[in-house]
Structures are given as structure tokens and as C-alpha cells.
Amino acid sequence: MKTDLRSTKTISVALVLIIINIIVIIISLNTGSLRIAPTEVLQTLFGFGDYKNTLVLFEYRLPRIIITILAGIGLGVSGAILQGVSRNPLADPGILGLHAGASFGLILFVTYFHSLNDKAALLIPLFTFSGGLLAAVIIILLTYDRYKGILPIRLILVGIAISACFNAITLFLSLRLDEDTYTFASRWLVGNVWGRDWIHVIALLPWIVTLTPLGWLQARKLDALSLGDNTAVGLGVSVLRSRLYMLAIAVALSSASVAMVGGIGFIGFVAPHLARRLVGPRHQHFLPVAGLLGMVILVLSDTVGRSIFQPNPIPAGIVVAAIGGPYFLYLLTKTK
Structure with missing residues (x-):
């Protein structure tokens, strides 16, 4: 009975978040350097708009919005998985160094292909x-104990150190780029979603659509791991194998998201916390809600950054940091 009530609440919360996101999307389609009336937005979406509105919506704004939707889901689910695997409520893809590693991969791509x-x-x-x-491999090697396996308590500290190392290497490589490529890549890495195209949607879509359900299917194992390794073993969970598999899913989700929206931090940290408060601690319920919250946060942040601060829009990553930073400090003071 309690499970049914929890499932009903999860569905209700998910529907509310979807409705909120639809409202934000409509506002986002309407705002920007060129404002389009809501009625004209609807007409254009149904194929009755003029050439200018069609060009703006379908070639510039829709790809950007879809990218933020997909990346927000990826970051939210990734953070929820990492917090479950590490048994640490402060875990986040950015804090653990995964974003820094992904940014290093992006700079390598730009170095060889000179284009995004x-x-x-x-x-x-x-x-x-x-x-x-x-x-992730370096972090695992440094946190692995021969007798106890991966030590969750070490993940955060090692992740911070690895993040600093990768950030230094990324900065060194970026300084070797030509001026135009460096400017574009640096704006990309800071969390600026400007300039995304349908090719970027196609590049990100299969990663999110495939890996998000795979992460949700591991919900019971995540619940078992949250009770401790000994208890998980008693419940029949292969701790090391399950932890590595779920880490791989989290790394893939966060890295693919970083590829398209840059190193936006705190979404993977804030979204799972809010989801847990809304629908409870079971991963079956709060993991999808964390993805939806990540979606709402990123779409809203991008909309605020490019509408309120016109004619000089600010990157979505800065808006997210402005929200997530104080919340992070609040949780730190609460956990003392």
C-alpha cells in the first residue's frame, strides 16, 4: 500500500515537472534577441509561420532547447547514480572530476578537428x-582497496585532486589553440549553449535515450548499495561488478552531456537532493524525478540567462552555479 502511494506521488511529481518544463519551453521559444509572440510560436510550430519565424525557431531555438532537455536529464540521472554508488550525498560528476576529464576529451577533439x-x-x-x-579509471585505481574494494569515502577527495590535474592539462592544451577556436571552445566549456545545431541533438540523443533506462533498471542494486557493502552482498548483489557498471553509466551520461552543454556543475548534485525530498529515498522513484528536475533546472537557467540579461546573455552554467553554490553551502552546514 505504501509502495503504491509512493508510486502515485512519483507520477504526480513527474507530471508537474513536465508541465513546468513545457511552460518554460514556451517562454524560451518566445524570448531572445528576436521576440516572437506566443500565437506566432504556435502557428510556426504547426507549420503556418512565416520564413523568419520558422528559421529562428527551427534552426536556432529548438535545437538549443532540446539539447538542454537531454543534457539536464543526463546530468540529473548521473548525479543520482553517483550519490548512490558512493553513498555520499555530496557526490556530483563535477566534484568527482568526471566533468574535468570530459572537458579534457573535448579539448583533444578540438585540437585534432578544429571544429565543434x-x-x-x-x-x-x-x-x-x-x-x-x-x-574515472584513475579515480577507481586510487580509491581501490585490495581487501575492501572501492572505498566510497575516498571518491570525493580523490575526485577533487584528479579534477585539478585535468583542469590544468585542459588549460595548457587550450592555450595552444588558435584564437578563434580557443574563444569558441572556452565559451562551450563554461556552459554556454549558444550555437547548438541539429547535428548536436543527433549526437547526444542516443546516449541519453539508451543510458537513462539502463540506469533506472539498476535502481534495486543502488538501494542495496546504499545500505552498505556487507548488506548488499547478503542481498545477493555483486558489489564490485555492480558499482563498476553503474559508474560506467554515470560517466557516459555526464560526459555526453558535457560534450554538448559544457562543464555545468551542481545539476548532478542539486537534482537528486530535491528529488529525494519530493518522492523519498528509493532509487526506483527518485532517479527519474532527478532526471526531470535536471531538465527543468537547465532549461530554466538557459532561458533566464539569455532573456533577462539581454542584450548580453550570460551562459547557463553561470546561472546554475549561482543557484547551486548557495544550496551546496547550505547542505554542507546542515551535514556538520
């Missing part, structure tokens, strides 16, 4: 995943 557009953009998630995976 055209068909080569399909390779960007592969490069960022390789960078994120490299960071």
Missing part, C-alpha cells in the same frame, strides 16, 4: 566519454 560543428560533432561524445572514463 558539422558531421565531426557526432564524435564529440566519444571523445568526452573517453576523457571522463580515463578520469
Whole structure:
């Protein structure tokens, strides 16, 4: 009975978040350097708009919005998985160093291809995943104990150190780029979603659509791991194998998202916390809600950044940091 009530609440919360996101999307389609009336937005979406509105909506704004939707889901789910795997409520893809590794992969891509557009953009998630995976492997090797396996308590500290190392290497490589490529890449890495095209949607879509359900299917194992390794073993969970598998999913989700929206931090941290408060601690319920919250946060942040601060829009990453930073400090003071 209690499970049914929890499932009903989860569905209700999910529907509310979807409705909120639809409202934000409508506002986002309407706002920008060129404002389009809501009635004209609807007419254009149904194929009755003029050439100018069709060009603005379908070639500039819709790809950007879809990218923020997909990346927000990826970052939210990734953060929820990492917090479950590490048994640490302060875990986040950015704090653990995964974003730094993915950014390193992105700079390597730019170094060789000198472009973030055209068909080569399909390779960007592969490069960022390789960078994120490299960071994850180093972190695992440094946190692995011969007798106790991966020690969750070490993940955060090692992740911070690895993040600093990768950030230094990324900065060194970026300084070797030509001026135009460096400017574009640096804006990309800071979390600026400007300039995204349909090719970037195609590059990100399969990663999110495939990996998000795979992460949700591991909900019971995440619940078991949250009770401690000994209890998880008693429940029949292969701790090391399950932890590595779920880490791989989290790395892939966060790296693919970073590939298209840059190193936006705090979404993977804030979204799971809010989801847990809304629908409870079971991963079956709060993991999808974390993805929806990540979607709402990123779409809203991008909309605020480019509408309120016209004619000089600010990157979505800065808006997210302005929200997530104080919340992070609040939780730190609460957990003392």
C-alpha cells in the first residue's frame, strides 16, 4: 500500500515537472534577441509561420532547447547514480572530476578537428566519454582497496585532486589553440549553449535515450548499495561488478552531456537532493524525478540567462552555479 502511494506521488511529481518544463519551453521559444509572440510560436510550430519565424525557431531555438532537455536529464540521472554508488550525498560528476576529464576529451577533439560543428560533432561524445572514463579509471585505481574494494569515502577527495590535474592539462592544451577556436571552445566549456545545431541533438540523443533506462533498471542494486557493502552482498548483489557498471553509466551520461552543454556543475548534485525530498529515498522513484528536475533546472537557467540579461546573455552554467553554490553551502552546514 505504501509502495503504491509512493508510486502515485512519483507520477504526480513527474507530471508537474513536465508541465513546468513545457511552460518554460514556451517562454524560451518566445524570448531572445528576436521576440516572437506566443500565437506566432504556435502557428510556426504547426507549420503556418512565416520564413523568419520558422528559421529562428527551427534552426536556432529548438535545437538549443532540446539539447538542454537531454543534457539536464543526463546530468540529473548521473548525479543520482553517483550519490548512490558512493553513498555520499555530496557526490556530483563535477566534484568527482568526471566533468574535468570530459572537458579534457573535448579539448583533444578540438585540437585534432578544429571544429565543434558539422558531421565531426557526432564524435564529440566519444571523445568526452573517453576523457571522463580515463578520469574515472584513475579515480577507481586510487580509491581501490585490495581487501575492501572501492572505498566510497575516498571518491570525493580523490575526485577533487584528479579534477585539478585535468583542469590544468585542459588549460595548457587550450592555450595552444588558435584564437578563434580557443574563444569558441572556452565559451562551450563554461556552459554556454549558444550555437547548438541539429547535428548536436543527433549526437547526444542516443546516449541519453539508451543510458537513462539502463540506469533506472539498476535502481534495486543502488538501494542495496546504499545500505552498505556487507548488506548488499547478503542481498545477493555483486558489489564490485555492480558499482563498476553503474559508474560506467554515470560517466557516459555526464560526459555526453558535457560534450554538448559544457562543464555545468551542481545539476548532478542539486537534482537528486530535491528529488529525494519530493518522492523519498528509493532509487526506483527518485532517479527519474532527478532526471526531470535536471531538465527543468537547465532549461530554466538557459532561458533566464539569455532573456533577462539581454542584450548580453550570460551562459547557463553561470546561472546554475549561482543557484547551486548557495544550496551546496547550505547542505554542507546542515551535514556538520
